[in-house]
Structure formats: C-alpha cells, structure tokens
Amino acid sequence: xxxxxxxxxxxxxxxxxxxxxxxxxxxxxxxxxxxxxxxxxxxxxxxxxxxxxxxxxxxxxxxxxxxxxxxxxxxxxxxxxxxxxxxxxxxxxxxxxxxxxxxxxxxxxxxxxxxxxxxxxxxxxxxxxxxxxxxxxxxxxxxxxxxxxxxxxxxxxxxxxxxxxxxxxxxxxxxxxxxxxxxxxxxxxxxxxxxxxxxxxxxxxxxxxxxxxxxxxxxxxxxxxxxxxxxxxxxxxxxxxxxxxxxxxxxxxxxxxxxxxxxxxxxxxxxxxxxxxxxxxxxxxxxxxxxxxxxxxxxxxxxxxxxxxxxxxxxxxxxxxxxxxxxxxxxxxx
Amino acid sequence: xxxxxxxxxxxxxxxxxxxxxxxxxxxxxxxxxxxxxxxxxxxxxxxxxxxxxxxxxxxxxxxxxxxxxxxxxxxxxxxxxxxxxxxxxxxxxxxxxxxxxxxxxxxxxxxxxxxxxxxxxxxxxxxxxxxxxxxxxxxxxxxxxxxxxxxxxxxxxxxxxxxxxxxxxxxxxxxxxxxxxxxxxxxxxxxxxxxxxxxxxxxxxxxxxxxxxxxxxxxxxxxxxxxxxxxxxxxxxxxxxxxxxxxxxxxxxxxxxxxxxxxxxxxxxxxxxxxxxxxxxxx
Numbered sequence: 269x270x271x272x273x274x275x276x277x278x279x280x281x282x283x284x285x286x287x288x289x290x291x292x293x294x295x296x297x298x299x300x301x302x303x304x305x306x307x308x309x310x311x312x313x314x315x316x317x318x319x320x321x322x323x324x325x326x327x328x329x330x331x332x333x334x335x336x337x338x339x340x341x342x343x344x345x346x347x348x349x350x351x352x353x354x355x356x357x358x359x360x361x362x363x364x365x366x367x368x369x370x371x372x373x374x375x376x377x378x379x380x381x382x383x384x385x386x387x388x389x390x391x392x393x394x395x396x397x398x399x400x401x402x403x404x405x406x407x408x409x410x411x412x413x414x415x416x417x418x419x420x421x422x423x424x425x426x427x428x429x430x431x432x433x434x435x436x437x438x439x440x441x442x443x444x445x446x447x448x449x450x451x452x453x454x455x456x457x458x459x460x461x462x463x464x465x466x467x468x469x470x471x472x473x474x475x476x477x478x479x480x481x482x483x484x485x486x487x488x489x490x491x492x493x494x495x496x497x498x499x500x501x502x503x504x505x506x507x508x509x510x511x512x513x514x515x516x517x518x519x520x521x522x523x524x525x526x527x528x529x530x531x532x533x534x535x536x537x538x539x540x541x542x543x544x545x546x547x548x549x550x551x552x553x554x555x556x557x558x559x560x561x562x563x564x565x566x567x568x569x570x571x572x573x574x575x576x577x578x579x580x581x582x583x584x585x586x587x588x589x590x591x592x593x594x595x596x597x598x599x600x601x602x
Numbered sequence: 603x604x605x606x607x608x609x610x611x612x613x614x615x616x617x618x619x620x621x622x623x624x625x626x627x628x629x630x631x632x633x634x635x636x637x638x639x640x641x642x643x644x645x646x647x648x649x650x651x652x653x654x655x656x657x658x659x660x661x662x663x664x665x666x667x668x669x670x671x672x673x674x675x676x677x678x679x680x681x682x683x684x685x686x687x688x689x690x691x692x693x694x695x696x697x698x699x700x701x702x703x704x705x706x707x708x709x710x711x712x713x714x715x716x717x718x719x720x721x722x723x724x725x726x727x728x729x730x731x732x733x734x735x736x737x738x739x740x741x742x743x744x745x746x747x748x749x750x751x752x753x754x755x756x757x758x759x760x761x762x763x764x765x766x767x768x769x770x771x772x773x774x775x776x777x778x779x780x781x782x783x784x785x786x787x788x789x790x791x792x793x794x795x796x797x798x799x800x801x802x803x804x805x806x807x808x809x810x811x812x813x814x815x816x817x818x819x820x821x822x823x824x825x826x827x828x829x830x831x832x833x834x835x836x837x838x839x840x841x842x843x844x845x846x847x848x849x850x851x852x853x854x855x856x857x858x859x860x861x862x863x864x865x866x867x868x869x870x871x872x873x874x875x876x877x878x879x880x881x882x883x884x885x
Contacts, residue, residue: 329781329782331778331781331782334711334712359784360784360785360786361784362784363781363782363783363784364782364783364784365784368782368783369779369782371775371778371779372775373775376774376775376776377775377776377779378776379776379780379794379797379798380776380798381797381798381800382797390783390785390793391783394783394784394785444779447779447783448779448782451783451784
C-alpha cells in the first residue's frame with residue numbers, strides 16, 4: 269500500500285437500512301445511509317446519541333447486536349465486493365485484515381487475563397494465517413514490540429509482559445489501536461475512540477491516528493459527537509440525524525457554510541473561542557421516535573425554518589457544492 | 603474488591619491448609635506404606651478400643667478401633683484414597699461438563715441457551731439421591747456408579763453459575779474486538795471466555811469438594827456408594843453413628859478428617875483465587 273494513491277474509493281455504502289424488529293414495532297435505527305470512503309481519507313460521522321452512528325459502524329462489520337437487529341436493505345462495497353452477501357467464514361477473513369475497528373472504552377477493550385504481548389500475538393498471527401501453536405514465540409514477540417513502538421508506547425519490551433490493569437486508559441487505547449491495525453486493514457472504523465480519554469491524551473491519540481494513517485494510507489471512518497475533534501481529524505463530515513445522513517461535505521465547507529438547519533444548529537451549539545460570551549444556543553425538542561418516523565423531513569418538528577412541504581415529503585438529497593450534499597428543501601443546488 | 607484487607611490476605615500463603623491437604627494427599631498416595639494395619643482385617647478381640655491417649659487405649663491402635671476391631675488410623679488412611687479419587691473424578695467430569703455447557707449456553711445464546719438451561723432446570727428438579735440408588739441397583743455399586751451419580755448432581759450448578767458469568771463477559775468490548783479481528787466463535791469461547799471464567803470455576807471446584815465428599819459419604823451411608831468393607835470416610839461415619847454415645851471416636855475421627863479437609867481446601871481455594879486474579883497481582 270502506498271500512501272500517495274489517495275482518492276481511490278475503498279468503501280462505499282449504498283442505501284443501508286438496519287432495523288430492530290421488536291415486539292412493539294420496528295425501530296428504524298439506520299434508515300437509508302449512503303456514503304463513500306476513499307483511501308487515506310478521514311470521514312467524520314457526527315450526530316447526537318441514538319441517531320444510528322454506532323449501528324451504522326456495526327452494520328459495516330456485520331456484527332449487529334443480538335436481539336432483533338437486521339440489515340434489510342442496501343450494499344456495503346468493500347473494494348467493489350458487497351460484503352453483505354459474504355458468508356460468515358468469508359466475513360471472518362475480511363474482519364481484521366480489510367476492515368477493523370476501535371471502540372470507545374479502552375477499559376473493557378482488552379482481555380483482563382492476558383498480558384498485552386499475548387493479545388498482540390493473537391492478532392499478529394491471524395494476519396499471517398499462521399497456526400497459533402507453531403509460530404516461533406521469540407519472533408512474534410519481537411513483532412509485538414515493534415507494533416507497540418509504532419503506537420508510541422514507551423519501553424515496549426517491559427510493557428509487553430504487563431496486564432491491561434497495569435496501564436493507563438490512554439496506553440490501553442494505543443494497544444487497542446495497535447491490535448486493530450496489525451492486520452493492515454484498508455478501512456478503520458473508530459467509534460468514539462477518544463471519548464473515554466482525558467483531553468490532553470485525546471490530542472495525542474488523534475495525532476497518532478493521523479500519523480498511522482499517513483504511513484499506511486488506510487481510510488478512517490471516525491464516529492464522534494465532538495465537532496472540535498471533527499475539525500482536527502476529518503477531511504469530510506457526514507452529519508447523521510434520526511437514522512439518515514442529512515448533510516455531507518468537506519470539513520471546511522460544513523463549518524463555514526452548513527446547508528442543513530440541523531448542521532447549523534449543531535455548530536451553533538458548540539462554544540466558540542472568539543467573540544462575545546453569550547448564552548449557548550441549544551436545539552429545542554427531541555428527535556422523532558425511530559419507531560414512528562414522520563413522512564416528511566425528520567428535523568421538521570425542531571426546525572426554525574419549517575414550511576408545509578417539509579412536513580409533507582422528505583426532501584431529496586441536493587447537491588449544494590463540490591462534494592457537498594444536504595437533505596433539505598431549502599438547500600440551493602449548486 | 604481489592605480492599606486492603608483482601609490484599610494483605612493475598613500476600614499470606616496459607617501454609618496450614620496446604621500442609622493438611624498435603625498430608626491427606628500423601629496419605630492417599632502411599633496408603634499401603636503408611637497404614638500400620640490392613641484396613642479390612644478384623645481383630646474382634648480388640649474391638650472398640652479408644653484412642654491411645656485415653657484410659658483403656660492401646661499403643662497398638664493410635665486412633666482406636668471400630669466395632670469389628672479394625673484400626674481406625676489405617677481405615678482413615680485408606681479412606682482418603684477413595685474420597686479423593688471420587689472428588690477428583692466427579693469434579694473433573696461434572697465440573698467439566700458444567701463449564702462447557704455454561705460457556706456454550708452463555709456465549710451462543712438464543713435457542714441453544716434455552717434448551718441447555720431447561721436441561722439444567724430439569725437436573726435441579728431431579729432427586730439425585732434417588733437416582734443414585736437407581737443407578738447402584740442397575741449398574742451395581744462401585745466407584746463408577748458413584749462418580750456418575752455425583753456428576754449428575756454437580757454439573758447443573760456449575761453450568762448455571764458459569765453461564766451467568768459468560769453473559770456479562772460477552773458484553774465486554776474485548777469480545778466484540780475479538781470478533782472484529784475475525785476470531786471464530788469456538789476460538790473466542792476457548793481463548794477469551796474460558797480463561798476469564800477459570801477463577802470462578804476454581805472457586806466452584808473448591809466449594810464443591812466439600813459437597814462431593816459429603817455426597818460420597820451420604821451415598822455410601824445409604825448403601826449406594828462404595829460397598830463395605832472398603833473404607834471411605836463417609837462409610838466410617840455411618841458405621842460409627844449407632845455407637846456415638848459409648849464409642850464416639852469411631853464416627854468423630856473421620857468427621858474431623860472431613861472437616862479439616864473441606865476447610866483446608868476452601869481456605870486454599872480462596873487464596874488461589876486471589877493469586878489467579880491478575881487485577882490483584884503485583885499490587
């Protein structure tokens with residue numbers, strides 16, 4: 269993989285629908301999500317709690333939670349191949365090698381009864397498809413040390429024999445990162461990887477992710493609810509609301525000229541570093557129930573610019589600029 | 603968890619329980635070398651002699667003799683053999699089955715879980731002693747029958763506790779990430795779930811050693827266990843039961859042996875659990 273081959277689409281999601289089928293009804297948690305991810309790019313997926321960000325990520329891995337969740341429609345094209353049609357055995361080959369993931373909580377992301385080195389070893393050997401028992405121990409451990417050094421862990425030779433509880437949260441999250449990229453995946457899904465870390469460690473971790481990306485050329489789907497992190501990390505942003513992506517575009521465009529009222533409201537509710545200090549804007553009301561979605565625009569009930577047509581029908585996706593789309597009746601086509 | 607008291611106790615190796623367990627294990631292993639007499643031969647002339655330190659006791663029989671004039675020390679030494687053998691076999695088989703069922707039910711979930719757990723419920727409603735009696739009638743008395751009977755008594759409680767543990771482990775992110783890495787379900791169960799429930803398993807085993815020894819005693823007492831005259835601790839208690847008023851040592855000595863054994867194993871298990879917990883290591 270060469271990092272300079274930026275631009276080629278590695279992951280394309282088309283019209284993804286993942287619903288929960290419960291006795292009380294159908295929860296449309298992911299309801300028509302489309303986006304694409306290019307090599308060497310960071311796409312931010314932002315939205316409030318419960319808008320379907322994490323479930324979108326799990327749908328891509330095909331690791332839906334037990335209890336009625338099902339992907340009923342759509343395509344997930346990984347290097348042109350629709351992985352929704354793969355067999356479970358094929359999926360196991362894909363996971364870890366072509367698409368990998370980092371989760372929110374480093375405290376529970378590592379197995380508490382194994383030393384760090386052994387957990388890295390499992391991941392490293394899987395990459396080579398080597399049988400776990402026959403691999404020479406010393407050699408793999410040398411690789412594990414290198415993997416830890418790559419994620420900037422000091423004194424990796426000592427760390428390798430330590431247990432997760434002997435490390436700080438930031439360090440654990442680095443180890444989780446090392447394991448996630450050990451299979452050299454083309455796509456990394458990072459589901460709020462810095463939420464559980466404190467702010468100074470967050471910054472270090474984000475810089476590390478950026479550096480690793482520059483080295484490997486992998487594409488990152490970065491899920492977060494923090495616009496500050498988006499500005500630092502992402503090339504493009506997709507804003508999710510009630511199971512759909514309502515606006516998607518380059519970071520700069522989204523920050524400077526948001527087209528969807530929801531995006532605008534979200535950005536307005538982030539405290540600013542400059543300008544007079546006033547009351548922070550909030551978005552009134554609640555998102556619609558995912559069991560009983562309105563026919564029209566899903567943000568209509570909270571939107572200050574709402575009109576009759578917003579309630580009558582869902583607005584199509586409008587191209588509002590270069591690589592910039594918004595699902596709003598009021599958006600002006602470019 | 604992790605309180606100062608716990609940590610301090612962790613640091614102290616329980617030498618006394620280890621010594622007691624070692625003595626009993628050595629007794630069991632080298633019974634023919636250690637026992638002064640045969641455990642079966644009767645010397646009716648010397649029946650019901652009290653232990654050597656009491657008035658009327660004989661230097662020949664340190665712990666006295668039973669109603670048939672058999673040396674209690676020798677029977678105790680040989681009895682350790684049977685009790686330990688039954689405990690090891692029943693806990694290996696019963697505990698192993700329970701562990702496997704618990705992990706599969708907890709991890710796989712769904713219909714598999716429902717079916718396995720209904721089996722566990724059924725096993726709990728089963729009158730184990732009645733079943734053991736039935737087995738001894740159909741298969742004949744002996745070690746095999748006893749082990750099967752105790753296994754049937756044990757596996758369900760192991761399965762239920764382990765399943766509960768696995769249900770909470772399954773929710774943890776490291777299991778999700780193992781799947782993300784492409785690990786198969788059997789691999790996750792073996793390398794990620796199993797080591798995490800071993801502590802619980804060890805605690806269950808130590809707690810159940812007492813249960814097994816008592817179950818063996820009960821079944822031997824009822825005539826469904828090891829047939830006499832082979833000595834087992836339970837059988838010795840039941841043989842001494844009728845003479846508790848005038849020859850209390852016949853029942854009390856094996857009773858003390860069972861108590862010491864169960865207590866030591868529990869104390870040792872407690873320490874072992876703390877040692878095995880990596881969260882408490884190197885504190």
